Amino acid sequence: MRPLTQTKLILYTLLFITLFNNYRFFKNLLEVYPLATNIGFILSLITVMVAIALLLFTLVRSKYTTKPLLIFTLIISSLTGYFMNSYNIIVDDDMIRNLLQTNIDESMDLITLKEILYLIFLGILPSYIVYKSEIKYFNFKEEFYSKLKVIGVSSITIIIAFLLFSAHYTSFLREHKPLRYSVNPTYWIYNIGKYISSSFEQNSKTIKPIGKDATIAETDTLPKLVIMVVGEAVRADHFSLNGYQRKTNPLLEKTSIINFSNFSSCGTSTAISVPCMFSSYGRKEFDYKKGRYSENILDILKRTQKVDILWRDNNSDSKGVALRVPYQSYKTDKINTICDKEECRDEGMLVGLDNYIQEHQQKNILIILHQMGNHGPAYYRRYPKGYELFKPTCKSNQLESCSKEQITNAYDNSILYTDYFLSQTIQLLEKYNQSHKTAMIYMSDHGESLGENGIYLHGLPYFIAPQAQTHIPALIWLGEESKKVLNITSIQRAKKKPYTHDNLFHTLLALFDVETSIYNEKLNLLPKKD
Numbered sequence: 001m002r003p004l005t006q007t008k009l010i011l012y013t014l015l016f017i018t019l020f021n022n023y024r025f026f027k028n029l030l031e032v033y034p035l036a037t038n039i040g041f042i043l044s045l046i047t048v049m050v051a052i053a054l055l056l057f058t059l060v061r062s063k064y065t066t067k068p069l070l071i072f073t074l075i076i077s078s079l080t081g082y083f084m085n086s087y088n089i090i091v092d093d094d095m096i097r098n099l100l101q102t103n104i105d106e107s108m109d110l111i112t113l114k115e116i117l118y119l120i121f122l123g124i125l126p127s128y129i130v131y132k133s134e135i136k137y138f139n140f141k142e143e144f145y146s147k148l149k150v151i152g153v154s155s156i157t158i159i160i161a162f163l164l165f166s167a168h169y170t171s172f173l174r175e176h177k178p179l180r181y182s183v184n185p186t187y188w189i190y191n192i193g194k195y196i197s198s199s200f201e202q203n204s205k206t207i208k209p210i211g212k213d214a215t216i217a218e219t220d221t222l223p224k225l226v227i228m229v230v231g232e233a234v235r236a237d238h239f240s241l242n243g244y245q246r247k248t249n250p251l252l253e254k255t256s257i258i259n260f261s262n263f264s265s266c267g268t269s270t271a272i273s274v275p276c277m278f279s280s281y282g283r284k285e286f287d288y289k290k291g292r293y294s295e296n297i298l299d300i301l302k303r304t305q306k307v308d309i310l311w312r313d314n315n316s317d318s319k320g321v322a323l324r325v326p327y328q329s330y331k332t333d334k335i336n337t338i339c340d341k342e343e344c345r346d347e348g349m350l351v352g353l354d355n356y357i358q359e360h361q362q363k364n365i366l367i368i369l370h371q372m373g374n375h376g377p378a379y380y381r382r383y384p385k386g387y388e389l390f391k392p393t394c395k396s397n398q399l400e401s402c403s404k405e406q407i408t409n410a411y412d413n414s415i416l417y418t419d420y421f422l423s424q425t426i427q428l429l430e431k432y433n434q435s436h437k438t439a440m441i442y443m444s445d446h447g448e449s450l451g452e453n454g455i456y457l458h459g460l461p462y463f464i465a466p467q468a469q470t471h472i473p474a475l476i477w478l479g480e481e482s483k484k485v486l487n488i489t490s491i492q493r494a495k496k497k498p499y500t501h502d503n504l505f506h507t508l509l510a511l512f513d514v515e516t517s518i519y520n521e522k523l524n525l526l527p528k529k530d
Contacts, residue, residue, distance in 0.1 A: 003136040006061050007054075007150055013070045013130060014053045017185055018046060021081035021122055024088065025182040032176055033168070041168040044161040051161075053186050055154040058147050063137050071127040077185045078123030082115045086400050087377075087456035088449075090181045093194040095459045097288065098271040103316045105331065105343065109378040112398040178464050208293055210280050211300040214509075214516040216307070216364075222481055224307075224364040225357065225436035226511055227425055230274060231418065231444035232315055232373030233458060236263065236471040238415055246390065248415040251423035255477065258495055260525070263474035265446045266501035269459045273445040274319040274370075277501035280518055283462075291320065297505050298325050300514065301366060307512055308360045312349040313370040322368070342381045346371045346421045350428055357432065364512055365436075369425070373418055376448060376457050379410035383417035390416075399456050407450050426477050438479030439511060443504065444472040474499070476525065487527045499525065 004012075033041060060069065080091045089095065138146060162169050172179065181187055236242050240249045241259045266276035266283045275291035276283060278298060301307040302325055311322035314330040330336040330349050338348035349369045357365060374382055378397040390409035394402035422442055429438040447469040449455040458469045478486065506523035509516065521527070 003134040005136050005146070006066050007058070007146065009130065009133055009135060010057045010061065010066065010070065011050070011054060013074065013126070014050050014057070016126055017074065017077045018049050018053075021077045021184045022049075022182070023081065024084040025179070025184065028179055028182060032179065033172075038168070041165045044165050045172070048158050048161045049183060049186065051154040051157045055151055055158075056186070056189070058150045058154070061147070063135075066135065067130055067133075070130050073185050073189075074127045074130065075119070075123040076188065078118050078121075079115070080188050081122060081184055082118040084182050084184070086112075086114065086398070088454045089457060089459055090178075090461060091188040091191060092181065092461060093191040094267070094269050094272050094288075094461075096188075096191055096195045098269040098459060101271050101316055101319065103331065106316060106375065109375070109381070109397050112396070114398055114401075178461075181461070206293070207295055209299075210295045211303070211514075211516040211518050214300045214304055214514050216304045216513055217515070218306075220437070220513070222435065222437050223361065224439075224482075224512055225429065225432050225479075226364075226366050226439045226441065226508070227429060228366065228368045228508070229422060229425060229440065229442040230277075230315075230368060230370045231442060231473070232270065232371050232375050233446060233448040234374050234415060234418065234444035234473055235447035235450075235468050236261065236444075236473045237468070238412060239473045241475065242473065246412055248412050249419045250416075251419050252475070255423060255426055257426075257475045257477045258491055260474040260476075260495050260499055262496055262498045263443070263472050264498070264500045265444070265470050265472045268446050268462055268465045268469045270315065270445050271319055273501065275321050277443065277445070277504050278321045280505055282502040283500060296321055297508050298322065298366075298368075300516065301508070301512060304512075304514060307364040307366055309366045309368075310356060311368045311370070314344060314346050314349055314372045315370045315375070318368075318370065340384060343372065345384065346373070346418070347424055350421075350424055353428060354431075361435070366508070366512070371418065371421070373444070374411060374414040374448060376411075379407070379414050382410075382414040387413050387417045387420070389413060399451065404451050411448070411450060422475075429477070429479060433479045433481065436479070437481045437485075439482050440477040441474075441504070441507070442476075443474040443501065446470065447472050478526075485528055487529045490527055491525070 029042065035042060057069065083089050084091070238244050238248060240247050241252060242261045265273050266286060267273040272288070275296070276286040278296040279286055279291055279294060280296070281290050281294070298309055298321065302309055309325040311318055311325055311327045312330055313327065314336070317329070318327060328335060331344060333339040333344060336344040336348035337351050338345045346369070353367065372382060377399045380393050380395050390412050392406050393410040393413065394406035396402055399407055422440070425440055429440055432438050446458050448458050449466060449468050452466060452468060455466060460466070460469060462470065503523045503525050506520050507525040509519045510524040510526055510528070
């Protein structure tokens with residue numbers, strides 16, 4: 001085989017990726033621009049996609065970078081192609097952050113035979129060809145002029161394409177923005193840069209304090225005991241409390257709870273929603289940097305020195321929320337006493353809480369339980385065998401290989417187990433009805449797509465995400481002593497109003513009687529009696 005120039009090797013590789021790793025993009029594109037009447041524009045778009053990528057790789061190519069970068073791009077493009085094709089997800093910076101913060105056990109849930117085949121045939125084999133290819137290198141001067149020529153030709157090609165099909169590109173860029181979110185590899189490359197930019201800042205950057213004026217007046221004779229349950233990937237329309245035809249909440253339906261049926265999440269992924277729901281920023285103001293470098297509600301409560309806080313986690317982690325408070329991971333049997341061959345169960349987080357409450361009974365207590373809940377795609381692993389009420393179930397993490405009925409059955413069984421877990425949490429709190437002002441708050445972090453319109457899981461950008469990913473279940477249980485001071489009639493009357501994760505911060509401040517200038521009474525879900 002004759003030696004190739006760097007330009008040719010890069011060009012051939014990018015053509016391969018563009019043509020074989022962009023099924024989702026071309027499928028979506030042809031729905032908007034039918035081939036019969038737009039063949040010229042589509043061919044020009046393919047040319048532009050390759051030209052833009054060629055331009056980017058030309059800027060960083062060298063004797064020591066070309067092959068490693070091409071191999072890395074082939075491997076990642078094969079995997080992103082699989083996930084976009086199989087689950088119709090978008091690999092933006094939030095999705096990258098969510099994937100990097102996923103632990104090994106959760107990552108194993110995502111591995112399928114189909115994914116391995118994608119990796120082998122679209123990633124490893126072409127990478128081997130790149131690795132074995134002989135490259136003809138130039139001296140510094142020749143290389144410099146070669147780069148200029150490629151950059152010039154690529155730029156001119158892009159300009160000509162835009163001029164020839166200006167009307168098409170105007171609609172493509174302005175009216176059909178979501179189309180470019182599935183372009184492989186340029187969109188994920190752009191978002192890796194965006195993720196790095198937002199994540200790796202100066203190490204000296206300090207945490208911004210909030211609510212420094214927060215105080216709690218010692219007026220209550222009874223301490224407060226609040227358990228906050230953070231759910232995982234549960235959509236509101238699969239809660240029978242919200243009218244779902246299946247009895248997925250048989251135990252909660254028998255319990256005196258306040259169900260907020262019109263509740264929306266802050267984000268569509270755990271990495272965004274969890275820090276956002278505990279922050280003082282609303283969804284419209286929140287971003288990763290603010291969440292990372294600002295204190296949250298736990299910091300405020302801790303600063304008062306009158307609230308003891310404990311975070312127990314059966315998910316990946318707290319996403320930075322619990323960095324400055326006591327934290328326990330319940331992912332393994334080292335501490336979780338309720339585990340089976342599938343995984344450690346959420347109910348294990350309740351074991352030992354009686355001891356903790358007894359040891360801290362002189363102070364107010366906030367306990368956060370972060371569930372594994374309905375984490376996909378292996379929904380069948382999220383519940384013990386005894387909760388497999390709805391059958392047949394999808395016994396695979398390759399959701400596209402299962403029927404809609406099988407996926408829904410496994411998903412609903414997971415909610416049945418959450419119903420049990422929440423009822424057990426309430427039973428634990430009921431033991432302290434006389435000695436504490438008790439309450440349980442439950443909110444899912446985000447929803448989940450189950451194959452509607454070919455979309456699975458979650459994580460789509462908020463502005464294009466279906467309601468299944470943003471409409472979440474939320475409910476509150478109150479002990480008898482707590483009810484005495486709250487305006488239950490007003491709360492019940494307003495429970496169907498639209499609420500969001502924005503309300504949690506101010507509701508927790510109100511529950512613990514925290515006085516601070518950043519408190520907003522209008523966002524409190526639990527107003528007190530006049």
